[in-house]
Amino acid sequence: MRIEEMKRESEMLYAGHNACPGCGAALSVRFLTRALGSNIALVLTASCWSIIAGMPPLTALKCPILHCPFPSAGSVGSGVRRGLDAKGKHDTTVVVLAGDGGTFDIGLQALSGAAQRNEDYIFVCYDNEAYMNTGMQTSSATPFGARTNTAPYPLFKEGQKKDIMQIMAAHSIPYAATATVAFPEDLENKLKKAQEIKGFRFIHILSPCPPGWGTESGDTIHLSRLAVSTGFFPLYEIINGVSWKMTCMPEGKRVPLKEYLMGQRRFKQMEDIRIDALQEEVDHDWEMLMEKIGSSQPLK
Amino acid sequence: MLPEVTKDELLYSHGNEPSTVNKTGEWRFLTPKRSEKLSPCRHGCLLNGEIPVWMEAVKQERWDEAWQTMSRYNPFPALTGYTCFHPCTEECNRGQLDQVIDIPALERTVGQWRLDNYRSEARPQKNKGRVAVVGSGPAGMSCAYYLNEDGYAVTVFEREKVAGGMFALGIPEYRLPRRVLKRELSLLEDRGIKFTTGCSIGSDIPLAELYADFDQVFLSTGAWKPRLSGIKGEESRGVWNALEFLSRINKGEQVEVTDPVIVIGGGNAAVDSARSALRLKGVNHVSLIYRRSRAEMPAGQVEVEAAEHEGVELICNALPREINTDGQSVSGIIFDHCKTNREGLVVDRSRSFHKSCGTVIMALGQEVDYSLFDTLEKPAVIFAGGDLISGPATVPEAINAGRIAAMAIKARIKGLPAPMLFKSEQIPVGFEELNLEAKLNLQLQNKQENPSDEASRCLGCGTCNSCGICYLFCPDMAVDPVDGRFELNMDYCKGCGICFKECPSRALVMEGGR
Numbered sequence: 001m002r003i004e005e006m007k008r009e010s011e012m013l014y015a016g017h018n019a020c021p022g023c024g025a026a027l028s029v030r031f032l033t034r035a036l037g038s039n040i041a042l043v044l045t046a047s048c049w050s051i052i053a054g055m056p057p058l059t060a061l062k063c064p065i066l067h068c069p070f071p072s073a074g075s076v077g078s079g080v081r082r083g084l085d086a087k088g089k090h091d092t093t094v095v096v097l098a099g100d101g102g103t104f105d106i107g108l109q110a111l112s113g114a115a116q117r118n119e120d121y122i123f124v125c126y127d128n129e130a131y132m133n134t135g136m137q138t139s140s141a142t143p144f145g146a147r148t149n150t151a152p153y154p155l156f157k158e159g160q161k162k163d164i165m166q167i168m169a170a171h172s173i174p175y176a177a178t179a180t181v182a183f184p185e186d187l188e189n190k191l192k193k194a195q196e197i198k199g200f201r202f203i204h205i206l207s208p209c210p211p212g213w214g215t216e217s218g219d220t221i222h223l224s225r226l227a228v229s230t231g232f233f234p235l236y237e238i239i240n241g242v243s244w245k246m247t248c249m250p251e252g253k254r255v256p257l258k259e260y261l262m263g264q265r266r267f268k269q270m271e272d273i274r275i276d277a278l279q280e281e282v283d284h285d286w287e288m289l290m291e292k293i294g295s296s297q298p299l300k
Numbered sequence: 301m302l303p304e305v306t307k308d309e310l311l312y313s314h315g316n317e318p319s320t321v322n323k324t325g326e327w328r329f330l331t332p333k334r335s336e337k338l339s340p341c342r343h344g345c346l347l348n349g350e351i352p353v354w355m356e357a358v359k360q361e362r363w364d365e366a367w368q369t370m371s372r373y374n375p376f377p378a379l380t381g382y383t384c385f386h387p388c389t390e391e392c393n394r395g396q397l398d399q400v401i402d403i404p405a406l407e408r409t410v411g412q413w414r415l416d417n418y419r420s421e422a423r424p425q426k427n428k429g430r431v432a433v434v435g436s437g438p439a440g441m442s443c444a445y446y447l448n449e450d451g452y453a454v455t456v457f458e459r460e461k462v463a464g465g466m467f468a469l470g471i472p473e474y475r476l477p478r479r480v481l482k483r484e485l486s487l488l489e490d491r492g493i494k495f496t497t498g499c500s501i502g503s504d505i506p507l508a509e510l511y512a513d514f515d516q517v518f519l520s521t522g523a524w525k526p527r528l529s530g531i532k533g534e535e536s537r538g539v540w541n542a543l544e545f546l547s548r549i550n551k552g553e554q555v556e557v558t559d560p561v562i563v564i565g566g567g568n569a570a571v572d573s574a575r576s577a578l579r580l581k582g583v584n585h586v587s588l589i590y591r592r593s594r595a596e597m598p599a600g601q602v603e604v605e606a607a608e609h610e611g612v613e614l615i616c617n618a619l620p621r622e623i624n625t626d627g628q629s630v631s632g633i634i635f636d637h638c639k640t641n642r643e644g645l646v647v648d649r650s651r652s653f654h655k656s657c658g659t660v661i662m663a664l665g666q667e668v669d670y671s672l673f674d675t676l677e678k679p680a681v682i683f684a685g686g687d688l689i690s691g692p693a694t695v696p697e698a699i700n701a702g703r704i705a706a707m708a709i710k711a712r713i714k715g716l717p718a719p720m721l722f723k724s725e726q727i728p729v730g731f732e733e734l735n736l737e738a739k740l741n742l743q744l745q746n747k748q749e750n751p752s753d754e755a756s757r758c759l760g761c762g763t764c765n766s767c768g769i770c771y772l773f774c775p776d777m778a779v780d781p782v783d784g785r786f787e788l789n790m791d792y793c794k795g796c797g798i799c800f801k802e803c804p805s806r807a808l809v810m811e812g813g814r
Contacts, residue, residue, distance in 0.1 A: 006768040006771060006772060006781075007781055011777075013777055014318045014319045014320050014777065015319070015320050015324070015776060015777035015778060015789065015791070015792035016318070016319040016320045016321065016322035016323065016324050016792055017319050017322075017324075017776070018319075018322070018324075019775060019776070020794075021327065021328075021776075021794035021795060021796035021797075022775065022794075022796035022797070022798055023775050023796075024775070026775040026776070027773065027775040030775065030777070054319045054322070057316050057317045058317050058318070058319045058321065058322060059316070059317070059318065059319060060318075060319040062318075181773075184772055184773075210796070216797065217794075217795075217796035217797055217798070218796055218797025218798050218800060218801040218810075219801065220775075220796070220798055221773050221798055221801070221802050222737075222801060222802075225737060
């Protein structure tokens with residue numbers, strides 16, 4: 001790829017933002033602005049990005065930002081969309097950016113409502129698998145076996161990670177997809193595809209968090225890649241809630257999950273029996289996903 | 301009616317000052333730095349050429365820069381693109397993945413670009429100093445180029461009527477198109493290098509006179525004296541010496557050859573003679589006979605394979621004992637079976653055979669003729685290079701010798717100490733060290749037609765080749781594209797190390813501190 005092909009005029013993230021070194025969330029939004037162009041309006045719910053975006057009068061993004069309360073991301077997004085429509089600005093893309101807390105737990109009712117009404121905006125969840133901004137408390141997106149500040153040693157997160165993609169698929173929204181920062185091309189393609197569709201669109205981005213996960217800051221991309229190659233976070237898209245499609249298949253055999261867990265401090269004292277349990281869970285989810293992909297009819 | 305929001309309000313609803321005032325570089329406690337390592341291609345290159353560096357320029361189609369980079373070590377990419385055996389490609393790491401990068405083709409492309417587009421103007425004579433170069437072969441041309449580049453007046457003396465030495469007389473037309481050589485020589489003349497052809501130093505002008513007329517003299521007369529085998533019948537009619545045979549063909553003269561032809565030897569001159577003989581009218585069968593095994597042949601494997609493909613019969617482990625003559629011409633050769641073991645060549649006379657032929661070409665190698673030095677009355681320092689010093693060697697080695705000689709001559713004229721030469725002790729970057737996970741251009745698996753596509757297949761082992769991975773994955777916007785390159789912006793770099801870990805070519809290191 002040549003340099004001119006890599007550069008994007010629409011890159012809207014300023015240097016000097018407040019993200020930690022190696023932040024996956026900052027990278028997710030950078031790719032988001034690269035894909036969506038400059039004509040966007042961003043709704044930010046309480047999350048890491050409330051901090052990263054900077055304290056007024058400073059701003060880390062070149063687009064308009066609206067901060068909103070934690071549970072209301074879905075509703076505020078609907079409001080902004082309708083406001084822009086009333087002013088005739090139909091071509092502006094509204095993007096709601098929420099962390100996993102604002103999507104999986106606190107923001108779920110507003111999200112579900114907006115999805116059910118099929119509001120015309122893109123809901124982007126950057127998932128760092130805990131409430132990282134407030135000090136790494138367990139969320140329902142935290143994977144089984146992980147340690148957080150609300151589940152310190154010898155405790156651990158019990159129960160599965162909530163399958164938000166199935167929830168969104170059950171709402172029969174036009175477009176839902178998973179993506180991660182190690183595959184920027186895939187991520188950008190999905191956002192571009194979403195931008196062209198009308199209706200409620202949901203993008204779930206796995207964004208590794210070096211301080212929260214207890215990893216080296218340089219390992220962000222490596223972990224994100226491992227999450228895909230182990231099958232822990234498969235990359236797929238769902239159209240109209242029925243047509244499931246894999247977009248980025250790991251080459252050859254899936255890497256054992258242990259390799260992904262090993263590099264992270266939050267899984268450090270995880271016993272083998274629990275690693276096996278998590279591996280089984282991942283294998284099961286993978287098979288279910290493959291079944292859905294195999295049985296679903298490709299839509300035109 | 302809703303009030304109209306101004307453009308500015310829409311733009312700066314959150315804040316009105318970019319966060320760039322916030323110099324996050326202060327947070328850093330580890331600093332990424334560029335540190336280029338030795339690539340296998342450069343390790344293999346006989347000219348020490350910075351192959352991955354010009355490869356990057358080719359990738360971005362910055363031809364002028366590619367030529368400038370290349371000319372630091374190799375001023376004649378068009379000529380070497382055709383004549384060099386390219387040991388660089390043998391070690392290419394891409395070969396372990398799919399196909400090696402076609403470095404020769406890219407080298408030719410850059411060379412051709414230069415021949416087509418480079419406007420050669422006379423170099424200003426900014427340095428006082430006149431240098432005579434004796435012999436216009438690869439070493440002489442290279443030395444003349446580098447001296448002229450630095451503004452010295454250079455005159456090249458050539459014994460033959462055509463300039464180019466081994467390029468013009470030793471290497472057959474099918475390996476090096478003559479138009480390329482002519483254009484290259486005319487470029488050198490345009491730059492202000494004087495060529496005096498048909499002037500033999502030693503017989504026409506004594507060497508001592510050159511030393512009196514010029515400030516320095518560079519001797520690169522090559523190794524043209526044929527090595528004799530001492531076997532019976534070597535002196536008879538119909539037995540050629542390979543270099544004489546090749547140079548007669550290359551001069552366009554008529555060569556009398558009777559079918560079938562036997563070439564004795566295993567070097568490049570032998571293979572060139574065999575292939576050239578096969579191209580002559582009336583020749584249907586050419587045998588190339590070498591005394592050792594095929595693996596021990598000093599000729600380039602590519603050339604040997606090409607010769608076989610063209611129909612040259614290759615016989616190994618056969619040593620000529622006697623050339624049979626019927627008074628006038630050659631009728632055949634008796635060979636003994638022969639092989640190498642620890643003690644050297646072992647000849648087995650019981651397994652001899654006779655092979656009939658009309659012409660024999662002896663390519664047993666050349667020797668250096670030192671008689672030129674006899675006429676000399678003790679000059680202080682002699683600068684010499686190329687085959688004259690190394691014995692018969694390759695084109696790139698001669699070009700390299702010319703470059704080094706030019707450096708030494710410049711230092712001598714300026715009165716500086718002679719340049720110290722260091723051979724890099726670095727171990728080249730291995731395939732396992734490269735981080736290919738992030739490499740985005742792996743989809744181009746086979747050789748590409750377009751030079752910039754082909755160059756983009758280069759993995760850039762140990763050298764930044766502007767792949768842009770650091771730029772793409774930097775969460776802090778601390779990698780800027782500047783003038784077609786990526787530069788680390790230390791004002792904002794938080795030192796996370798993503799660029800260092802993801803760099804496919806391993807061209808970065810992390811250092812402690814800010």
